[in-house]
Amino acid sequence: MVRAGHTLNHMVQCINPPLDLSFAALSDATRRGIIDQLGRGDASITSLADQFRMTLTGMKKHIQVLERAGLVITRKVGRVRTCALGKRGLAAEAEWIETHRKLFEARFDALDEIISEMKREESDDSAR
Amino acid sequence: MTQHGDNPTSVERRGDRELVVTRTFDAPPSVVYRAWSQPELFRRWWMPKSVPGISLVSCELDVRTGGKYRLEFAAGGSDTMAFYGKYIEVVPNERIVWTNDEGEEGAITTVTFQDLGGKTLLTFHEAYPSKEALEEALQGSAAALPEQLAQLGDLLAGTGDLP
Numbered sequence: 579m580v581r582a583g584h585t586l587n588h589m590v591q592c593i594n595p596p597l598d599l600s601f602a603a604l605s606d607a608t609r610r611g612i613i614d615q616l617g618r619g620d621a622s623i624t625s626l627a628d629q630f631r632m633t634l635t636g637m638k639k640h641i642q643v644l645e646r647a648g649l650v651i652t653r654k655v656g657r658v659r660t661c662a663l664g665k666r667g668l669a670a671e672a673e674w675i676e677t678h679r680k681l682f683e684a685r686f687d688a689l690d691e692i693i694s695e696m697k698r699e700e701s702d703d704s705a706r
Numbered sequence: 707m708t709q710h711g712d713n714p715t716s717v718e719r720r721g722d723r724e725l726v727v728t729r730t731f732d733a734p735p736s737v738v739y740r741a742w743s744q745p746e747l748f749r750r751w752w753m754p755k756s757v758p759g760i761s762l763v764s765c766e767l768d769v770r771t772g773g774k775y776r777l778e779f780a781a782g783g784s785d786t787m788a789f790y791g792k793y794i795e796v797v798p799n800e801r802i803v804w805t806n807d808e809g810e811e812g813a814i815t816t817v818t819f820q821d822l823g824g825k826t827l828l829t830f831h832e833a834y835p836s837k838e839a840l841e842e843a844l845q846g847s848a849a850a851l852p853e854q855l856a857q858l859g860d861l862l863a864g865t866g867d868l869p
Contacts, residue, residue, distance in 0.1 A: 602837075605719065605721070605723075605837055678717045684754050685751055685753075686715050686731075687756065688756065692750055693733045696741065697733055
Protein backbone atom coordinates (compact mmCIF):
# COMPACT_ATOMS: atom_id res chain seq x y z
CA MET A 579 0.00 0.00 0.00
CA VAL A 580 2.48 2.55 1.19
CA ARG A 581 5.03 1.45 -1.31
CA ALA A 582 2.59 1.65 -4.22
CA GLY A 583 1.57 5.17 -3.21
CA HIS A 584 5.15 6.19 -2.85
CA THR A 585 6.10 4.75 -6.20
CA LEU A 586 3.22 6.50 -7.92
CA ASN A 587 4.08 9.82 -6.29
CA HIS A 588 7.66 9.33 -7.16
CA MET A 589 6.77 8.62 -10.75
CA VAL A 590 4.58 11.69 -11.10
CA GLN A 591 7.25 13.86 -9.60
CA CYS A 592 9.91 12.42 -11.84
CA ILE A 593 7.81 13.26 -14.85
CA ASN A 594 7.09 16.78 -13.69
CA PRO A 595 9.08 17.86 -10.67
CA PRO A 596 7.48 20.97 -9.20
CA LEU A 597 9.80 23.95 -9.32
CA ASP A 598 9.18 25.01 -5.74
CA LEU A 599 10.28 21.60 -4.53
CA SER A 600 13.58 21.89 -6.35
CA PHE A 601 14.18 25.37 -4.95
CA ALA A 602 13.46 24.09 -1.46
CA ALA A 603 15.75 21.15 -2.07
CA LEU A 604 18.56 23.38 -3.30
CA SER A 605 18.24 25.92 -0.51
CA ASP A 606 20.43 23.77 1.71
CA ALA A 607 24.22 23.93 1.41
CA THR A 608 24.70 20.21 2.06
CA ARG A 609 22.17 19.30 -0.60
CA ARG A 610 23.85 21.60 -3.10
CA GLY A 611 27.11 19.86 -2.18
CA ILE A 612 25.48 16.49 -2.85
CA ILE A 613 24.33 17.71 -6.28
CA ASP A 614 27.87 18.91 -7.06
CA GLN A 615 29.27 15.58 -5.95
CA LEU A 616 26.77 13.58 -8.00
CA GLY A 617 27.67 15.77 -10.98
CA ARG A 618 31.08 14.13 -10.81
CA GLY A 619 29.66 10.62 -10.67
CA ASP A 620 27.05 8.38 -9.06
CA ALA A 621 27.61 7.51 -5.42
CA SER A 622 26.10 5.32 -2.72
CA ILE A 623 24.32 6.85 0.26
CA THR A 624 27.01 5.36 2.53
CA SER A 625 29.87 7.01 0.67
CA LEU A 626 28.00 10.34 0.55
CA ALA A 627 27.39 10.13 4.32
CA ASP A 628 31.13 9.54 4.81
CA GLN A 629 32.11 12.41 2.54
CA PHE A 630 29.76 14.88 4.16
CA ARG A 631 30.59 13.54 7.63
CA MET A 632 27.05 12.79 8.63
CA THR A 633 25.02 9.83 9.78
CA LEU A 634 23.45 7.47 7.29
CA THR A 635 20.02 8.55 8.54
CA GLY A 636 20.85 12.23 8.03
CA MET A 637 22.08 11.59 4.49
CA LYS A 638 19.00 9.48 3.69
CA LYS A 639 16.81 12.45 4.65
CA HIS A 640 18.70 14.80 2.35
CA ILE A 641 18.50 12.30 -0.49
CA GLN A 642 14.75 11.94 0.06
CA VAL A 643 14.26 15.70 -0.26
CA LEU A 644 16.32 15.76 -3.47
CA GLU A 645 14.49 12.72 -4.78
CA ARG A 646 11.05 14.25 -4.16
CA ALA A 647 12.18 17.31 -6.09
CA GLY A 648 13.23 15.12 -9.00
CA LEU A 649 16.80 16.34 -8.64
CA VAL A 650 18.21 12.95 -7.72
CA ILE A 651 17.22 9.44 -8.62
CA THR A 652 18.18 6.39 -6.61
CA ARG A 653 18.29 2.71 -7.37
CA LYS A 654 18.98 -0.20 -5.08
CA VAL A 655 21.30 -2.95 -6.16
CA GLY A 656 21.60 -5.68 -3.53
CA ARG A 657 22.09 -3.83 -0.27
CA VAL A 658 23.54 -0.68 -1.78
CA ARG A 659 21.41 2.31 -2.75
CA THR A 660 23.10 4.35 -5.47
CA CYS A 661 22.25 7.98 -6.16
CA ALA A 662 22.49 9.79 -9.48
CA LEU A 663 21.45 13.20 -10.77
CA GLY A 664 17.89 13.58 -12.04
CA LYS A 665 18.43 15.72 -15.11
CA ARG A 666 14.95 17.09 -15.48
CA GLY A 667 14.88 18.80 -12.10
CA LEU A 668 18.27 20.34 -12.61
CA ALA A 669 17.22 21.72 -15.96
CA ALA A 670 14.22 23.50 -14.42
CA GLU A 671 16.31 25.06 -11.67
CA ALA A 672 18.98 26.04 -14.18
CA GLU A 673 16.34 27.62 -16.40
CA TRP A 674 15.06 29.80 -13.58
CA ILE A 675 18.56 30.95 -12.69
CA GLU A 676 19.34 31.51 -16.37
CA THR A 677 16.30 33.73 -16.89
CA HIS A 678 17.36 35.89 -13.96
CA ARG A 679 20.95 35.93 -15.12
CA LYS A 680 19.84 37.17 -18.53
CA LEU A 681 17.69 39.90 -17.00
CA PHE A 682 20.55 41.14 -14.85
CA GLU A 683 22.98 40.82 -17.72
CA ALA A 684 20.74 42.96 -19.93
CA ARG A 685 20.48 45.50 -17.13
CA PHE A 686 24.16 45.54 -16.42
CA ASP A 687 25.12 45.77 -20.09
CA ALA A 688 22.92 48.86 -20.29
CA LEU A 689 24.48 50.15 -17.07
CA ASP A 690 27.93 49.58 -18.59
CA GLU A 691 26.99 51.82 -21.52
CA ILE A 692 25.80 54.58 -19.21
CA ILE A 693 28.92 54.30 -17.09
CA SER A 694 31.13 54.67 -20.19
CA GLU A 695 29.14 57.74 -21.14
CA MET A 696 29.52 59.20 -17.63
CA LYS A 697 33.26 58.57 -17.71
CA ARG A 698 33.57 60.34 -21.08
CA GLU A 699 31.66 63.32 -19.72
CA GLU A 700 33.87 63.45 -16.67
CA SER A 701 37.07 63.40 -18.72
CA ASP A 702 35.63 66.08 -21.04
CA ASP A 703 34.89 68.20 -17.99
CA SER A 704 38.34 67.78 -16.54
CA ALA A 705 39.95 68.51 -19.93
CA ARG A 706 38.15 71.83 -20.09
CA MET B 707 31.24 46.67 -26.10
CA THR B 708 31.22 44.32 -23.16
CA GLN B 709 32.39 40.81 -23.78
CA HIS B 710 30.04 38.60 -21.81
CA GLY B 711 32.69 35.97 -21.35
CA ASP B 712 35.14 38.42 -19.78
CA ASN B 713 32.61 40.15 -17.61
CA PRO B 714 30.04 37.63 -16.50
CA THR B 715 26.99 38.41 -14.44
CA SER B 716 26.74 35.77 -11.79
CA VAL B 717 23.41 34.83 -10.19
CA GLU B 718 23.21 32.31 -7.40
CA ARG B 719 21.26 31.30 -4.37
CA ARG B 720 23.24 31.50 -1.18
CA GLY B 721 22.07 29.70 1.92
CA ASP B 722 18.41 29.31 2.73
CA ARG B 723 17.10 32.75 2.01
CA GLU B 724 19.45 34.79 -0.15
CA LEU B 725 19.85 35.57 -3.83
CA VAL B 726 23.15 37.12 -4.94
CA VAL B 727 24.07 38.78 -8.25
CA THR B 728 27.58 40.08 -8.89
CA ARG B 729 29.34 41.93 -11.69
CA THR B 730 32.43 44.08 -12.12
CA PHE B 731 32.20 47.50 -13.76
CA ASP B 732 35.07 49.43 -15.30
CA ALA B 733 34.61 52.63 -13.29
CA PRO B 734 35.18 53.68 -9.69
CA PRO B 735 32.37 53.24 -7.15
CA SER B 736 31.49 56.95 -7.23
CA VAL B 737 30.43 56.66 -10.89
CA VAL B 738 28.56 53.36 -10.49
CA TYR B 739 26.83 54.69 -7.38
CA ARG B 740 25.58 57.74 -9.30
CA ALA B 741 24.04 55.51 -11.95
CA TRP B 742 22.13 53.74 -9.16
CA SER B 743 21.08 56.76 -7.15
CA GLN B 744 20.05 59.35 -9.76
CA PRO B 745 16.58 58.52 -11.11
CA GLU B 746 17.27 59.95 -14.59
CA LEU B 747 20.26 57.61 -14.94
CA PHE B 748 18.73 54.62 -13.13
CA ARG B 749 15.64 54.60 -15.30
CA ARG B 750 17.77 54.23 -18.43
CA TRP B 751 19.12 50.83 -17.50
CA TRP B 752 16.98 49.10 -14.84
CA MET B 753 14.59 47.84 -17.53
CA PRO B 754 16.71 48.37 -20.64
CA LYS B 755 15.39 48.52 -24.19
CA SER B 756 17.14 45.23 -24.90
CA VAL B 757 14.41 43.71 -22.70
CA PRO B 758 11.42 44.16 -24.99
CA GLY B 759 7.89 43.83 -23.72
CA ILE B 760 8.42 45.46 -20.34
CA SER B 761 9.06 49.13 -19.76
CA LEU B 762 9.61 51.33 -16.78
CA VAL B 763 6.88 53.98 -16.93
CA SER B 764 7.63 55.83 -13.74
CA CYS B 765 10.60 55.99 -11.46
CA GLU B 766 10.76 57.98 -8.24
CA LEU B 767 13.86 57.47 -6.13
CA ASP B 768 14.75 59.45 -3.03
CA VAL B 769 18.05 57.77 -2.29
CA ARG B 770 18.89 58.69 1.29
CA THR B 771 18.37 56.87 4.55
CA GLY B 772 14.64 56.97 5.27
CA GLY B 773 13.79 58.03 1.69
CA LYS B 774 11.25 56.16 -0.44
CA TYR B 775 11.13 54.77 -3.96
CA ARG B 776 8.41 53.73 -6.33
CA LEU B 777 8.81 52.05 -9.73
CA GLU B 778 6.01 51.30 -12.13
CA PHE B 779 6.33 48.90 -15.01
CA ALA B 780 4.09 48.33 -17.98
CA ALA B 781 4.04 45.04 -19.84
CA GLY B 782 1.74 45.87 -22.72
CA GLY B 783 -1.92 46.54 -21.97
CA SER B 784 -3.04 49.29 -19.63
CA ASP B 785 -2.12 47.68 -16.33
CA THR B 786 1.03 48.67 -14.56
CA MET B 787 2.87 46.89 -11.78
CA ALA B 788 4.23 48.95 -8.91
CA PHE B 789 7.25 48.14 -6.79
CA TYR B 790 7.96 50.32 -3.79
CA GLY B 791 9.69 50.55 -0.45
CA LYS B 792 12.05 52.53 1.70
CA TYR B 793 15.80 53.07 1.83
CA ILE B 794 16.89 51.89 5.26
CA GLU B 795 20.59 52.57 4.85
CA VAL B 796 22.39 54.71 2.32
CA VAL B 797 26.17 55.23 2.43
CA PRO B 798 27.15 57.14 -0.72
CA ASN B 799 29.60 55.26 -2.97
CA GLU B 800 29.46 52.23 -0.67
CA ARG B 801 26.03 50.74 -0.12
CA ILE B 802 22.29 51.15 -0.59
CA VAL B 803 19.85 49.03 1.40
CA TRP B 804 16.12 49.05 0.72
CA THR B 805 12.93 47.24 1.61
CA ASN B 806 10.51 45.73 -0.89
CA ASP B 807 7.09 46.52 0.50
CA GLU B 808 4.76 45.52 -2.34
CA GLY B 809 4.22 42.10 -0.79
CA GLU B 810 4.17 40.61 2.68
CA GLU B 811 7.50 39.32 3.89
CA GLY B 812 9.39 41.23 1.24
CA ALA B 813 13.13 40.93 0.83
CA ILE B 814 15.73 43.39 2.02
CA THR B 815 17.90 44.33 -0.96
CA THR B 816 21.49 45.41 -0.39
CA VAL B 817 23.69 46.75 -3.16
CA THR B 818 27.36 47.24 -2.34
CA PHE B 819 30.00 49.00 -4.41
CA GLN B 820 33.45 47.67 -3.67
CA ASP B 821 36.48 49.55 -4.96
CA LEU B 822 38.84 47.31 -6.92
CA GLY B 823 41.43 49.96 -7.73
CA GLY B 824 39.40 52.04 -10.18
CA LYS B 825 36.92 49.26 -10.96
CA THR B 826 33.85 48.37 -8.97
CA LEU B 827 32.69 44.98 -7.79
CA LEU B 828 28.95 45.32 -7.54
CA THR B 829 27.01 42.89 -5.37
CA PHE B 830 23.22 42.85 -5.51
CA HIS B 831 21.95 40.83 -2.62
CA GLU B 832 18.37 39.97 -1.68
CA ALA B 833 17.72 38.54 1.77
CA TYR B 834 14.28 37.18 2.59
CA PRO B 835 13.05 37.08 6.19
CA SER B 836 12.72 33.31 6.01
CA LYS B 837 13.42 30.39 3.76
CA GLU B 838 9.67 30.07 3.19
CA ALA B 839 9.47 33.71 2.12
CA LEU B 840 12.16 33.22 -0.50
CA GLU B 841 10.48 30.12 -1.82
CA GLU B 842 7.18 31.93 -1.93
CA ALA B 843 8.75 34.85 -3.76
CA LEU B 844 10.31 32.53 -6.30
CA GLN B 845 6.98 30.83 -6.77
CA GLY B 846 5.11 34.13 -6.60
CA SER B 847 7.25 35.85 -9.16
CA ALA B 848 6.96 32.83 -11.41
CA ALA B 849 3.19 32.80 -10.91
CA ALA B 850 2.68 36.55 -11.18
CA LEU B 851 4.90 37.09 -14.17
CA PRO B 852 4.73 33.94 -16.21
CA GLU B 853 4.23 35.71 -19.52
CA GLN B 854 6.76 38.40 -18.87
CA LEU B 855 9.37 35.94 -17.70
CA ALA B 856 8.74 33.54 -20.53
CA GLN B 857 8.75 36.40 -22.99
CA LEU B 858 11.89 37.74 -21.42
CA GLY B 859 13.61 34.38 -21.59
CA ASP B 860 12.59 33.91 -25.23
CA LEU B 861 13.51 37.37 -26.30
CA LEU B 862 16.79 37.42 -24.49
CA ALA B 863 17.66 34.01 -25.85
CA GLY B 864 17.27 35.48 -29.31
CA THR B 865 19.23 38.64 -28.57
CA GLY B 866 22.67 37.44 -27.60
CA ASP B 867 24.04 40.43 -29.48
CA LEU B 868 22.56 43.85 -29.20
CA PRO B 869 20.15 44.71 -32.02
